[in-house]
Amino acid sequence: MYEERGSRIDGAVVWTRTAHPSAYPVLPDGCMDLLWSEGRLLVAGPDTHAHVPGGGAAWAGVRFGPGFAPVFFGVPAHELRDRRVELADLWGAAESRRLAERIGEAADRAAELEAVALRRAARTGPPDPVLQAVVRHLDAGGTVRGAADAVGLGARQLHRRALDGFGYGPKTLARVLRLQRALALVRRGDAYAVAAVAAGCADQPHLAREMRAMTGLTLGAYEALANSETPIPSGSSTTA
Structure with a gap:
């Protein structure tokens, strides 16, 4: 079983996954995670494609939003x-x-993991406010050019800052965030065509192509997983 809750750390959530023989795909969302499992601490970087974790182990994690x-x-x-x-x-x-x-x-290992992260965050300081403004602009459906203009950066400057902050360029981040918006609507029960247009895709086939390219799943396969008894993770929250 996968569960998550809001964290006391700005821009983060705390999650747990109990031992389960099935592995569910973790879809790209621009996030990074601090992970604990079976005595190990690991870091999950930002994904550009779906990651299928190994089954069987119990996990706890702190997931940081894009740029944090x-x-x-x-x-x-x-x-x-x-x-x-x-x-x-x-x-x-x-x-x-x-x-x-x-x-x-x-x-409570998840709570202790969060406490460790809180102490570290107090020493390292806040994330780049420029990148947070970029995330807000792109997640609202804005263009990369509009994001660059909004924060006063040229295209090349923004690309360099994005690589450091998100792990990939702003165009990729915009695609990832758009896909996540669409899938949130699918989970809510919206029709695929409605979810596609509302999220910023041209139409349902456009969303289907993006889904295949970034996750390897069809929309129908994803919806079946989302409606299963064991919820799938919504972010980069598990590892092999």
Whole structure:
């Protein structure tokens, strides 16, 4: 079973997945995660395609919205794109081992993982406000050019900032956010054609092509998973 709740960390959610033999695809959403499972701490970078996690293990995670995680982890997002890495590779083996042991001994591992993240976030400071403005503009259906104009950056400057903050360029982020908007409408029960146009696609075939390209799923297959008894994750929240 997968569950999530809002976090005390700005722009983040806390989630858990109990041990389950089935693996559900994690779809691209621009997010990055701090993960704990079976005594290990890992980092999930931003995905450009669906990731199918290994089944059987229990997980806890803190998922950071687009642009929030690079300052937290201390590494540009593009270095972690489509990757799952040990936290020790970023923060050092001793620190990662100490934190993993603390979380493993806690009665509520998800809460302790969040507490670890809160302490780290208090030291690292806020995310880039320019990138947060870009996310808001694109998630509202705005264009990349409009986002660049809104924050006062040229196209090349915005692309460089986006690579560091999101893991990929603003055009890719816009596609990812558009797909997530459409899928939220599908989960709500909207017809595919209605969801496609409302999210910013030209029509239903356009949405279907984007779905195939970024997830490998048809809309019908996704809807069947979304309506199953075990909810699928809504973000980059599990690892193999």
